[in-house]
Amino acid sequence: MTPAMLLPYRPVFGQPVLRRLLPGLATSAxxxxxxxxxxxxxALQLAPDGQRGTWTAFAVAAYTLPGAAGTVLLGRWLGGRSGAQLAGWDATVRAAALGAIPVxxxxxxxxxxxxxxxxxxxxLLHPWGSAGRFTLVAELLPQRHHLAANALLGVFGQAATIVGPPLAGLLIAWVGAVWVIAVDAASFAVLAVSYRLVVRDREAAAVRDRAAPAGAGPSRTSGFRIIARDRSLLGLLSLSFAFFFLFGPFYVAMPVHVTDDLRASAGTLAAYYTAFGVGSLVGGLLTGHLRGWPLRTTLAGIVVLFGAALMPLGLGAPVVLSLPAFALAGLVWAPYQPTATALFQRRAGTVDLPRVLAANGAVTVLAVPLGTMLGGPATAAFGARPTLLACAVTILALGLVAAVSAARPGAQNTERTGPAGPHDRPGPQTTGPHDRPGRVKAPDRVRPGAS
Incomplete structure (x- = not known):
């Protein structure tokens, strides 16, 4: 990794609180x-004979989907909390629940x-924990460094998807899967302790001053209502849901395509996923260099390029062509989530941001599983390659529609709330009923008609 590649990330490493949190975040990733x-x-080891597929699907769903319910059910109590509190509580719950499995x-x-x-x-708290991490970024860094910080957090996850699975295979063979779950629990315990030790009392007190009292907190669905009132955020959420939903069928069609159409082995399928992961890691490192690009246009371009990169698979290209194309898809995929989060951070002040990001996470976490469910009957009815091609073409079309929307006159002006200048400074940026000069306005104060 060259010094030039690290340049956009230096302010993130230079922020004292984030610098001390990064080891814990990397460990949990x-x-x-x-x-x-x-x-x-x-799940395969615990499930009864003849029910392994069903219980494995339940286990995968249980590790992600309940967070969508937690966003709604716990919104009244968690909506006014600080980013550090939310992220710390999520890490604590994960450590305790996962730790109970080996016990x-x-x-x-x-x-x-x-x-x-x-x-x-x-x-259960995962969308709130994710929202808390990115809210903490918005609280601690000026706006111009949000994209780099978001990307750095994503890089940890991308690197873990490359290193984690083969390491897990070795550990499972050595000590068993239940103790690998124990290691996962310990990693979240490290993160929970990191939040507890690193976030200073004065910062926690500052956020408590502007947090709503427990009995008078926001409603359970306030994050969804904030998004619904802001056409720009609603459009972003719709784009993200459609993008992830249309990628979902690949998880079904891709293995069938490799085995039935290409007549290849599981090693070939693993090579595709490895290529995607390596591309994602490189793309994540490059994301910080996109900070001067218009966010809406960047998101639309990502979707267009991603759809185009998937076309060789749908067209039945040989592995020598489709494998690097899939790596390119990974490279293009990586900047999407950090860029979308940066747009949320610009549109919502830090009081509303946890609720808005948690609502966004609750919706998008459902997108890929729903798309995957569609992929089963689509692959059975039309075949794997036509399903891949249909998804690639539809994603490409979605990106072109988003690009046309982003190119409308004045569309890029919706990427910030309020005038430029005072908001782009270090330190917390808050909203509330007593906004003072230099604070970001809440989304419900955006002028009518903004999109």
Whole structure:
């Protein structure tokens, strides 16, 4: 990694609180990388004969989907909390719930039902934890460094998807899947302690001063209502949901395409996923260099290029062509989430940001599973390659529509709230009923008709 590539990330490493949090964030990302294999493998071991596929699907869903319910059910109590509190509580719940799995194993009471229930509990606060991390970024860094910080957090996850699965395979062979889950739990315990030790009391007090009292907090659906009132955020959420939904069928069609159409082995499928992961890692490192680009145009371009990069698979290109194209798709995919989050950070002040990001996470976390569910019958009815081609073409068309919308006169003006200048400074940026000069206005104060 060259010094020039690291240049956009220097302000992130230079921020004292973030610099001390980064090791914990990297550790928990590695834990999640291990869990990619360990969660499904332990489900296969615990499930009764003849029901392994069903319980494995339940385990995968339980590790992600309950967070959507947690966003709605817990919104009244969590909506006014600081970024550090939300992220710390999520890490604590994950550590406790995942840690209960090896404890139940030692006690001899672990069965597949309890296992899935504990996985579901571990993911209950996940959208709030993710929202908390990116809210903390907005609280600690000036706006011009948000994209680089978002990208750096994404790079940890991208690197973990490359390193984690093979390391998990070695650990499972050595000590068993249940103890790999224990390592995942320990990684979140490290992160929870990091939040506890690193975030200073004065910062926590500052956020408490502007947080709503527990009994008078925001409603459970306030994040969704804020997005619905802001046409720009609503359009961004719609684009993200459609983008992730249309990629979902690839998880079904891709393995079938490799085995049936290409007549290749599981190693070929693994090579595709590895190429995608390597491309994502490079793309994540490059994301910080896009900070001067218009965010809406960048997002539209990402979707267009991603659809184009998937076309060789749908057209039946040989592996020598489709494999590097899939790596290019990974490179293009990586900047999407950091860029979309940066747009949310610009549109919403830090009081509303946790609710807005949690609502966004609750919707988008459903997109890929819903798309994957569609991929099964689509692949059965039309075949793997036509399904891949249809998804690629539809994603490309979606990006072109988004590009036309982003090119409208005045569209880029919706990327910031209020005039430039005072907002682009270090330190917390807040909203509330007593806005003072230099604070970002809440989304409900955006002028009518903004998009």
């Amino acid at each position: 590695l834990g999640d990388g291990l869990a990619l294999v360990a969660v499904t493998w332990l 139940a194993h030692l006690a001899g009471v672990l069965d597949v039902g309890l296992y899935v229930a504990l996985l579901a509990l571990s993911s």
